[in-house]
Amino acid sequence: MRLVRALDRHHRVTMVPFQKPGIPEAHGLTVAQCEGAAWAIAPDVRRHRAAAAIELVLAVALGTGLPLWFYAIPGVRQIQEGVYRWVAANRGRFPGDTPYCEQFPDECGKTR
Numbered sequence: 001m002r003l004v005r006a007l008d009r010h011h012r013v014t015m016v017p018f019q020k021p022g023i024p025e026a027h028g029l030t031v032a033q034c035e036g037a038a039w040a041i042a043p044d045v046r047r048h049r050a051a052a053a054i055e056l057v058l059a060v061a062l063g064t065g066l067p068l069w070f071y072a073i074p075g076v077r078q079i080q081e082g083v084y085r086w087v088a089a090n091r092g093r094f095p096g097d098t099p100y101c102e103q104f105p106d107e108c109g110k111t112r
Contacts, residue, residue, distance in 0.1 A: 002097065008061035017100040019108045037088060051077070051084040 001015050018024050018034035027041050033049075040053035048056045051071070058067040071077055087094075101108035 004057055004061050007058070010063065012060045012063065013057055017108075019099075019101045021109050037084075050088075051080040054084065055080070 004013055004015065016023055018029075018031065018039070024031050024034050027039070027045075027047065029039060029047070033039070037050040038053045040048045040056045042048065042056065055067045055071040059065055071080060097103075
């Protein structure tokens with residue numbers, strides 16, 4: 001999310017943590033689906049998951065369709081989805097930010 005914010009100089013992307021109560025359901029998703037992959041909801045309410053979501057967010061943040069064009073090249077989608085699955089399966093091994101609900105427990109319906 002920090003990278004997207006840095007790339008999104010025109011504030012085109014709205015990022016909402018799925019841990020906030022009611023967010024998954026408001027978009028027709030379950031908490032389990034949100035725990036399993038990143039999701040991007042387009043203005044026309046189409047839902048994109050995993051690497052496709054990342055590509056869409058990058059395209060919107062950068063203001064260019066280039067990431068989506070690259071993703072559409074035969075074979076690239078499969079490679080990107082495979083890399084996404086590997087990263088998602090190993091995400092606990094990578095350095096990162098403190099989880100959202102640990103930073104903002106009140107917004108997740110938890111007490112400090």
